């Protein structure tokens with residue numbers, strides 16, 4: 192089996208400045224009951240996205256034109272809490288290929304990588320710059336609306352992620368930053384290979400270990 | 408070279424190190440349950456693989472299960488189907504399964520230690536973040552995602568990078584009426600919810616040594632609520648006494664050999680942790696949370712802080728990294744206001760005296776026999792507040808049985824309580840046990856995230872003593888005024 196290949200990704204950023212977004216928010220427990228990996232995207236951020244009657248909450252970013260894009264940008268400590276991989280499946284199923292934050296919870300980071308969703312950890316300053324950009328754009332939008340002019344200028348900041356160079360670019364500001372990923376994982380994502388195949392190819396060594404298990 | 412207990416266990420489980428990459432880590436014990444395993448089994452089948460070591464995986468159903476009428480078929484199909492799948496998958500792959508009603512069934516992190524499946528010096532994983540609980544017996548135990556469940560089924564290994572290590576030392580005597588839950592809520596409130604991210608924590612010090620095994624499990628259970636990969640405590644005589652004679656524990660000569668080996672599991676003198684913090688047990692008070700993450704905790708006697716910075720930090724002994732709570736505090740303000748709004752609280756208001764609607768005693772944090780003993784010690788001779796809905800949910804069939812054998816069941820029923828059947832229940836509200844929107848619940852579980860116990864539910868985390876006081880008075884109160 193394989194995961195989608197990842198090389199260069201350029202997209203408008205979908206912004207969620209909240210901090211400590213936990214996996215219970217990304218996908219609430221009551222949607223974990225299906226036994227397949229598909230279809231979780233429709234319930235992504237359900238309790239923030241829909242009201243008690245199941246109607247979309249207009250202001251929530253995924254329900255706005257700014258909710259389109261394949262890069263999610265979120266506040267510090269994204270993906271904390273429950274280990275549910277359903278959170279990564281829901282993000283992937285919705286169409287996100289990367290999440291940018293100043294900090295990721297450990298288990299989420301692994302789960303995302305195992306599903307071809309790239310967690311890009313940037314500095315707090317780089318992150319805040321992205322959010323600030325969008326605030327500028329929003330002001331521009333109001334201006335445009337008032338002048339009743341062409342709306343095509345109005346967009347969230349475009350980000351470009353280059354996995355080969357381990358680099359993220361904020362296209363509007365030209366600001367660049369390198370991010371960390373170990374070379375093993377980098378190669379897996381570029382080739383679209385997953386860990387299980389790699390581990391299976393090591394079964395001989397695993398059996399050898401079992402025979403000669405060392406003590407402490 | 409001087410090694411920490413973590414180094415000793417980690418190093419002895421390395422199959423292979425990948426240059427500039429993670430390591431292949433051998434896994435001794437693997438627990439599975441109905442929610443995070445079905446996709447792993449289907450993945451395995453798609454690849455045409457078998458389970459490599461079926462004897463090292465153990466299965467229970469707990470997340471979805473009803474806590475009443477467990478002898479009857481589960482009506483709700485979305486709850487029933489994952490459990491049926493687990494039964495099929497475990498049968499097919501010859502994995503030991505403790506189904507609903509089985510005398511060993513219960514919440515996965517309660518039954519592991521209870522049956523002696525969890526021992527010492529092991530690597531233990533489960534598709535549930537609170538796997539850290541098993542660290543209380545001196546193990547590297549951590550939660551994994553479903554792809555990783557599939558890796559363990561197929562190869563009995565995982566790809567892992569070695570985490571950094573943190574030492575949290577707690578010394579001194581806990582005040583009367585202060586329990587292990589208060590201790591860990593206090594630590595998390597000082598460290599913040601990401602203060603431990605990237606680290607594996609070793610808990611040590613005289614306070615930790617004096618905790619019972621059950622209390623140590625409560626502490627390790629919640630270590631992940633500060634972002635840590637897991638927490639562990641060096642095993643000692645208490646650990647060995649706990650394990651001796653349990654169903655899956657080694658027997659006779661093998662037991663002696665094991666204890667000898669396990670006795671080496673301590674951090675050597677001079678072994679290095681990457682960060683170290685020190686806490687004083689005498690300063691810890693009964694704790695409650697007031698916000699929407701477990702780091703937002705305060706003494707039950709105090710007021711809701713005016714801001715997140717309104718909190719002093721732990722004593723930092725030797726740290727390469729500052730507590731991220733301190734770093735982050737400036738831009739946490741919007742989240743802070745959002746949390747208080749969700750909870751219906753105002754900054755500066757006292758938490759004691761707040762009226763409560765629901766009480767939940769249970770979960771892998773506080774669903775063990777000692778928690779029921781503590782709850783009953785306050786309830787004895789008093790009556791349940793008629794306005795409170797109380798869900799008392801034993802963590803396992805074994806706990807359920809002990810409750811009756813020790814006469815606790817009688818005390819609780821006399822006071823007007825009902826005891827439900829084992830499961831995760833309101834800890835995550837996947838079954839019918841959901842707290843309705845805007846209702847306040849005092850919960851002995853581990854997470855107070857928005858909607859964790861049901862959409863709109865307002866969760867206040869606390870230990871079993873505060874839960875008992877809430878159940879009889881209908882309010883949050885200092886449990887020290889109610890001690891027997």
Ligand code: SF4
Nearest residue numbers: 537770771831834835
């Ligand atoms: S009781 Fe709660 S935390 Fe523990 S295993 Fe169940 S759902 Fe997870």
